[in-house]
Amino acid sequence: MHLNQSLMRAVALWPEREAIADGQKKMNYEELGKRVAALIAALSEAGVKKGDVIACMTLNCHEYLELYYAASFMAAVLNPLNYRLKTEEIRAILKDSDAKIFVGHTEFGQQIKAVFDSGAPTVKQILWLGAGTPPALSTDSQKYEPFLMSKWGASLPEPVATSDDLAQLYYTSGTTGTAKGVMLTQMNAAFNALGAVSELNIRDSDVWLHVAPMFHLVDAWAIWAITWAGGKHVFLPQFKPTEVMQAIEREHVTMTALVPTMLNTLLEAHNVWEYTYNSLRFILTAGSPVAPELVRQVAEVFRCDYAQFYGMTETSPFLTISLPMDGHKNLPEHKLLELKAKTGRPFIGVDVRVVDPDGNEVRRNSEDVGEIIARGPNVTKGYWNKPEITADTIKDGWIYTGDLAVVDNDGYLNIVDRKKDMIITGGENVYSTEVEHVLYEHPAVFECAIFGIPDEKWGESIKAVIVRHGKIEATEDDIIDFVKQRLAHYKAPKSVEFVDELPKTGSGKIFKKALRDKYWENLVKKV
Numbered sequence: 001m002h003l004n005q006s007l008m009r010a011v012a013l014w015p016e017r018e019a020i021a022d023g024q025k026k027m028n029y030e031e032l033g034k035r036v037a038a039l040i041a042a043l044s045e046a047g048v049k050k051g052d053v054i055a056c057m058t059l060n061c062h063e064y065l066e067l068y069y070a071a072s073f074m075a076a077v078l079n080p081l082n083y084r085l086k087t088e089e090i091r092a093i094l095k096d097s098d099a100k101i102f103v104g105h106t107e108f109g110q111q112i113k114a115v116f117d118s119g120a121p122t123v124k125q126i127l128w129l130g131a132g133t134p135p136a137l138s139t140d141s142q143k144y145e146p147f148l149m150s151k152w153g154a155s156l157p158e159p160v161a162t163s164d165d166l167a168q169l170y171y172t173s174g175t176t177g178t179a180k181g182v183m184l185t186q187m188n189a190a191f192n193a194l195g196a197v198s199e200l201n202i203r204d205s206d207v208w209l210h211v212a213p214m215f216h217l218v219d220a221w222a223i224w225a226i227t228w229a230g231g232k233h234v235f236l237p238q239f240k241p242t243e244v245m246q247a248i249e250r251e252h253v254t255m256t257a258l259v260p261t262m263l264n265t266l267l268e269a270h271n272v273w274e275y276t277y278n279s280l281r282f283i284l285t286a287g288s289p290v291a292p293e294l295v296r297q298v299a300e301v302f303r304c305d306y307a308q309f310y311g312m313t314e315t316s317p318f319l320t321i322s323l324p325m326d327g328h329k330n331l332p333e334h335k336l337l338e339l340k341a342k343t344g345r346p347f348i349g350v351d352v353r354v355v356d357p358d359g360n361e362v363r364r365n366s367e368d369v370g371e372i373i374a375r376g377p378n379v380t381k382g383y384w385n386k387p388e389i390t391a392d393t394i395k396d397g398w399i400y401t402g403d404l405a406v407v408d409n410d411g412y413l414n415i416v417d418r419k420k421d422m423i424i425t426g427g428e429n430v431y432s433t434e435v436e437h438v439l440y441e442h443p444a445v446f447e448c449a450i451f452g453i454p455d456e457k458w459g460e461s462i463k464a465v466i467v468r469h470g471k472i473e474a475t476e477d478d479i480i481d482f483v484k485q486r487l488a489h490y491k492a493p494k495s496v497e498f499v500d501e502l503p504k505t506g507s508g509k510i511f512k513k514a515l516r517d518k519y520w521e522n523l524v525k526k527v
Contacts, residue, residue: 181384
């Protein structure tokens, strides 16, 4: 099994069907196949061979999809880069991956110049996307479009990739430490995509909006899944609420995936009711747990179905999905909302367990907490150049996620915290997601983060950092009392800070580590 089968199938079955809508740029599958073929020929002439790494740092665009496929056909390795990283971080990744080709967007021209001015010795050529004049660099560089068109007329070659060949190299966001290169094979990504086609009933009539960043697997899996089904790809460079709403209406979008912070922003947009969403059938979220209130708002505003999926870069990404089963169809509405807000049941073809420290599965009582472990054809073969970390993470074929969860009677998981984020206050375990879900019920809370900070008496005390809804007022005491009325008092925040914005990772997740570290760093300095 290899990823190229998806494009070959789409070109053969739907050559005249519109495949791409990227601003004013439109193309059908036959044209897309020709562009990928030309790109493969140009990259081959530039010296790219099987196993070589192609790094890419760009906004969402159809060229990103072309690069994913060209690398796949050649059995080269695409390394999508988070454009929010600092210069030193990017340089370190290029050095670690031994990248040979760098594809960059002129939007990040000065950042890229800073990377290459101080040396990226393994990169032999830079290809530029976007308008404007690229910065002058000593490394050989040219515009992407003439590079591709120089080989126009080439035919799609027979794929050389096998199931075990490396397809992508994703460097993790580093929210819990130094970034690591996650190796995904052709089989990993292909199995995940076909599973998504099955689970989500993706059809050739579907139109997917690529708005979450394509350097992250919240969105990138859909490149393969939508193409396999013969659907249409719509691209937005970045998340901007009004542009998202306009694109859904204009392109008759049926499906998309967002991180919860994006969805929350859409729902709170002042003009959300100005557009029609009649075509929309499914919104997915991933990246962090959601509150049932958010699910209710999706149904009210967008009048479409919703599911949360959970996984990791290391699992391509799906491990669970919160789709109801047939036996749930008669549940009361509030129970159905709670189910859809859960982490979900195991994804097709993946074994998922929640185990205690001794490796025993926890009881299905929605109370006993354990760590999520998983195995399946979508699980990474390991971390690039890091055999020790690989061995610590993948044991006897099972990947240990570091996520803590409970399991209900139907086998649905619900994450309660990251192992490293669990708060121990006065000897009691407090799981941040439980408190956050309660906070999201408060009308003044737009976004929030709960984490533990040092406390001489309790070991850790609970800190809440909150972004308010518009001009809705709330005091620290209001927030604390609100939680105490709904949860045990020891689970309520001891302190509350109101901010204008919460830090985010490149994929849009709330970056708790950045909030928490300043408190623990101060403690270390005192010691």
